[in-house]
Amino acid sequence: MQIRPFQTSDTPCLLELLRLNTPDYFSASEENDLIDYLENEIEQYFVLLVDHEILGCGGFNLSEDLKTGRISWDIFHPTSQGKRLGTALTNYRIERMKEIKSIETISVRTSQLAYPFYAKFGLELKEIVKDYWADGFDLYRLEADVDLVKIK
Template sequence: MQIRPFQTSDTPRLLELLRLNTPEYFSPAEEKDLIYYLKNEIEQYFVLLENNKIIGCGGFNLSEDKKTGKISWDIFHPESQGKGFGTELTNYRIERIKEIKSIEKISVRTSQLAFRFYAKFGFQLKEIVKNYWDKGFDLYHLEANIDLVKIR
């Protein structure tokens, strides 16, 4: 397993991973959001490779005041889910976020389909917005104080 920074040439593979998880974990409408994110909003984004093939990705951004690290856009190949790769990439990002001295908390916005994964790291549910991402895809906003986030 290898984690490395995202490169623009990775975009077609990441879109393929998204499509493999649509509509089970993502709404078809979210593809345009991912494309926009990859072109305009990336701050720290990574890909996870196994046998030199991208099987997952995820990143983080900082709030404007640089006090919150915001975990973003986790996507894994369906055959790679449940094998610890998501935990490894999340641990990696938490460690990178904790290196930033101004950070006080970490947040993640996900859906009802994935929020339990983040709860294992100590994130607490703060808000639910029904049909936020699309019909049937609710927003689950979770946060944790930087000192309470667990590496698993």
């Protein structure tokens, strides 16, 4: 397994990962949101490879005041789910965020489908917004003090 920074040449592969997870984990309408993120909002974004094949991706962004690290856009190949690759990439990002001294809080905005995964790291559910991402895809916002977020 290798984790490396995202390169723009990875974009077609990441869009394919998103499509493979649509409609189970993402709405088709989110593809344009991912493209916009990769082109305009990316700060720290990584791909996870196994045997030189991208099987997952995810990143984090910082709030304007640099006090909150926000986990962003986790996507994994459906056949690789449940094999601890998501845990490995999340641990990697938590470690990177803990290295940034200004970060006080780690947060994630996800759906009802993925929020239990993030809760395992000590992130606590703070908000639910029905049909936020798309019809049937609710927003679940979790966060915790950086010192309380665990490496799994």
